[in-house]
Amino acid sequence: MDKQTEQKKVFLEIVQQLRQLIRLEKIQAGEKLPSERVLSERLGVGRSSVREALRSLELLGLIETRHGGGTFLAATHKHQLVEVLSMFILEDEKSKKDVEYTRQIHEKEAIRVISCTEILRTLPVWDSFFVKLEIEGAVNCRDVLREVLITTGNRLALKIWFQLAAYDGDRLNRNSTDEEKIIIQTMLKSMQLGYEKEALQAYEQWMGTV
Amino acid sequence: MDKQTEQKKVFLEIVQQLRQLIRLEKIQAGEKLPSERVLSERLGVGRSSVREALRSLELLGLIETRHGGGTFLAATHKHQLVEVLSMFILEDEKSKKDVEYTRQIHEKEAIRVISCTEILRTLPVWDSFFVKLEIEGAVNCRDVLREVLITTGNRLALKIWFQLAAYDGDRLNRNSTDEEKIIIQTMLKSMQLGYEKEALQAYEQWMGTV
């Protein structure tokens, strides 16, 4: 599984080396980085390779470049953004539990919102899941939760959820078992009736069975 | 305010042109993109510039490159990631409400977790806020919420919150008013005692007054 990741990504290595350089040199936010030519020499790579790495970090908002002035470490509040990303992008998956748990935060909130909103909890889409459960005997777990998230109408939360769900995919993107079928039915029914507490209980039970 | 953003970012223009090219050519996920040399010619720029743009998109996970094979549009689930980012990176802030609301999702969840966990709700840090409120008459709203998020121990949720809070900063990074003082005290006290419902009620009231 790790064969591919460790293979060879010279380009990413430069990014990592740059991060290391920033850490070792204790370069603070707003301070200047070594010039491209100096970096090229110190890292033993061509200037164009350095630029490719720098350009990536710039798009991420980690650094800022001023034509003729130099390259500077971006303001701190932008770093936070990068940290979130790098956790995924750089495969820093030392906290899979956090990913799962954070995903569930959004799912629970969506269930609450829908249960408390007449217009949302009476949507015909929920009945469609009942039909599917009856006919096919199972539903795709991810589909159910995605629909829940979509229904709330919070685009940002939806996208964050997509992101989290993508990295927790194996346990999510599958068909429900017979055991889960009953739990999901209970959850959806409670939601439709506006029983927030019962819907959440069923959800917790669902996640607990996985 | 927009003077700087529109100035000149030739590098970002290429990224945009690539996005446009992908859209116009209807290139689907997994399909091949034109080669670097072809792109260089079609866009009227040097190959190194094209590569800088491609490398950025690669770090974002939008594209995949195979040595000797070509450049391919990444799988869809990776796109979602990019969308979240671009919402911030490309300053596409057409949904400030969503940012605020999503931020509050995490804050509410943190309050729930703390209220239900003996070890967390009896932490001495909460008392320190009472002291500060008495002596100085006010606390920094952001500080309170940050401490709440930190306490839960979910690093990922914390970082997402930092990100969201940074873009909703003005209304958050300020001292509490006299009116808020009482509400915050109520919220913290309820949390300490494990009264989840009351703590959340106070929180909702707090956010409602802003």
Added chain:
DNA sequence: GTTAAAAAGTGGTCAGACCACTTTTTTGAT
């Protein structure tokens, strides 16, 4: 028709050049 070799295509990297802009240093007039 199959297979092996050759060719073409493509990404990966480097080196050098030139331009535009900024910062620093030097110069010269007061």
Added chain:
DNA sequence: ATCAAAAAAGTGGTCTGACCACTTTTTAAC
């Protein structure tokens, strides 16, 4: 000695050409 203008150095921005390693396609031989 001071200050302003000019020159120099430093730096990012971009392009070109070259070579290598790898993959895909084409060709040639059987």
